[in-house]
Amino acid sequence: LASKRYNLTRGNYASIRGSDINFFQSILGQTRVFTEECDVDGHNLDWYKAVKGSGKLLLKPKTAEEVSAILTYCNDTKLAVTPQGGNTGVSGGAIPVFDEIILSTSQMNKIISFDEISGVLVCEAGCILDTLNEYLMEKNFIMPLDLGSKGSCNIGGNVSTNAGGLRVIRYGSLHGTVLGVEAVLANGTIMDCLSLMKKDNTGYDLKHLLIGSEGTLGVVTKVAIQCPVKPKSVQLALFGISNFSGVLETFKQAKQNLGEILSACEYMDQTAIESVVRNLNIRNPIGDFPFYMIIETSGSNEQHDEEKLNTFLEKIMADGVVQDGTVASDYTQIRSIWELRERIIEAQLLDGFVYLSDFSVPVNSFDRFVHDVQNQVGDSGTVTGFGHLGDSNIHLHVISKEYTPELLSKIEPFVYEWTSKKRGSVSAEHGLGFKKKDYLSYSKSESVIDLMRNVKSIFDPNHILNPYKVLPDKK
Numbered sequence: 001l002a003s004k005r006y007n008l009t010r011g012n013y014a015s016i017r018g019s020d021i022n023f024f025q026s027i028l029g030q031t032r033v034f035t036e037e038c039d040v041d042g043h044n045l046d047w048y049k050a051v052k053g054s055g056k057l058l059l060k061p062k063t064a065e066e067v068s069a070i071l072t073y074c075n076d077t078k079l080a081v082t083p084q085g086g087n088t089g090v091s092g093g094a095i096p097v098f099d100e101i102i103l104s105t106s107q108m109n110k111i112i113s114f115d116e117i118s119g120v121l122v123c124e125a126g127c128i129l130d131t132l133n134e135y136l137m138e139k140n141f142i143m144p145l146d147l148g149s150k151g152s153c154n155i156g157g158n159v160s161t162n163a164g165g166l167r168v169i170r171y172g173s174l175h176g177t178v179l180g181v182e183a184v185l186a187n188g189t190i191m192d193c194l195s196l197m198k199k200d201n202t203g204y205d206l207k208h209l210l211i212g213s214e215g216t217l218g219v220v221t222k223v224a225i226q227c228p229v230k231p232k233s234v235q236l237a238l239f240g241i242s243n244f245s246g247v248l249e250t251f252k253q254a255k256q257n258l259g260e261i262l263s264a265c266e267y268m269d270q271t272a273i274e275s276v277v278r279n280l281n282i283r284n285p286i287g288d289f290p291f292y293m294i295i296e297t298s299g300s301n302e303q304h305d306e307e308k309l310n311t312f313l314e315k316i317m318a319d320g321v322v323q324d325g326t327v328a329s330d331y332t333q334i335r336s337i338w339e340l341r342e343r344i345i346e347a348q349l350l351d352g353f354v355y356l357s358d359f360s361v362p363v364n365s366f367d368r369f370v371h372d373v374q375n376q377v378g379d380s381g382t383v384t385g386f387g388h389l390g391d392s393n394i395h396l397h398v399i400s401k402e403y404t405p406e407l408l409s410k411i412e413p414f415v416y417e418w419t420s421k422k423r424g425s426v427s428a429e430h431g432l433g434f435k436k437k438d439y440l441s442y443s444k445s446e447s448v449i450d451l452m453r454n455v456k457s458i459f460d461p462n463h464i465l466n467p468y469k470v471l472p473d474k475k
């Protein structure tokens with residue numbers, strides 16, 4: 001249990017009573033209020049089975065008005081609430097710590113509108129990312145974000161975590177692509193910031209506070225997002241590289257030579273690829289190397305893009321920067337190369353417990369980071385690094401047979417101190433949630449954290465929304 005492992009005391013919240021259940025049933029009916037263990041259990045455990053909560057009540061509203069009625073009641077009676085989307089988050093943010101009510105957006109899953117001229121999609125928060133992408137593909141558009149969890153994560157969860165993923169290098173973060181947000185605040189107010197316009201300089205842009213707020217400032221109910229046109233040609237290259245300076249040189253040259261069509265730049269070390277090959281039986285089409293990179297291009301002219309990527313590959317191989325490589329342009333080949341990257345976590349979980357974390361640090365320090373953490377943990381764990389090189393974002397995982405507090409104490413706070421010295425971020429794209437909230441000070445000053453606390457109190461004066469998450473307790 002998260003509360004026991006982290007030695008937490010329950011906040012001064014009300015406990016759920018029969019009269020509360022009756023009230024929620026009066027709003028949602030009998031079929032969208034769940035109290036049976038078999039219905040609630042799956043929502044109490046995160047995707048990695050690393051954080052477990054003790055939620056006793058699960059609610060599945062369908063509209064912003066229903067969410068508003070629920071939150072008004074919870075605010076008045078001081079019942080704590082944890083918003084949950086697809087429950088693929090990796091910081092423990094979507095899991096109740098004690099008996100917070102789980103408010104799932106899974107039934108708020110309607111696409112409201114799509115404008116084929118502007119490319120603006122408006123949908124409810126519970127829409128699954130991949131479903132939105134499939135819908136858009138038929139109209140020759142795509143979602144501006146792509147994550148390994150796309151089959152389960154929800155757009156409301158994506159916005160609430162400011163999810164990054166594979167396409168940030170091309171389309172930017174959700175702070176750029178999300179045009180509008182509708183959210184319900186703790187007191188039930190429906191905050192309508194659902195602008196459809198790219199430009200809107202009318203006062204403070206409050207939607208940005210909701211993006212990345214991890215359910216602590218409001219429940220996101222609708223999202224308006226700018227979607228790019230589906231590229232006519234997509235090419236992918238997998239490179240094998242024998243030293244880390246070759247990785248950096250490949251990145252630099254990719255930006256110079258593929259600039260306008262570059263759409264992903266990923267990095268994996270040998271340990272990461274080896275686990276996918278061994279545990280999931282996925283073929284690595286090139287030889288064994290200490291480092292691998294995936295470079296994706298997306299453009300509008302297949303012949304031109306293919307020629308460009310091939311010329312790039314020939315050049316960096318001739319220069320001795322890259323030792324081996326392959327280019328894929330048909331869908332099946334492209335998918336199987338992406339699997340080598342996207343299924344790393346799934347493969348690593350088959351080897352035991354994974355202490356996972358993501359950081360922003362300067363790209364030239366990725367390899368040093370992995371080495372230093374390996375030295376720190378010694379033979380009690382295997383350290384591996386991979387991630388979104390193009391965005392300076394490394395996922396640094398320590399794999400061991402099982403969870404032990406001793407190994408955790410070797411990893412933390414060492415990794416946060418290391419990141420802080422580089423002026424990096426202790427959370428690049430996964431958020432702070434429950435697991436990282438106490439390390440916020442490694443990336444933000446006390447005065448900035450205090451300002452965040454003030455914002456929280458304005459949006460949620462009774463602190464009923466996702467308690468024990470994001471903000472550290474005041475010392």
Ligand code: FAD
Nearest residue numbers: 085086087088089093148154156157158163164165215220
């Ligand atoms: P949840 O896990 O349900 O919730 C996450 C947080 O958002 C919680 O704090 C929750 O309270 C809050 N929340 C959810 N919905 C709402 C809402 N409607 N209103 C208010 N708060 C809400 N992340 C990346 O950024 N990049 C990646 O490349 C990436 N790859 C992944 C690969 C795998 C295999 C997995 C399992 C996860 C990956 N993730 C990645 C992490 C995760 O998928 C993202 O954080 C995702 O955005 C979470 O969406 P969700 O709907 O599952 O949210």
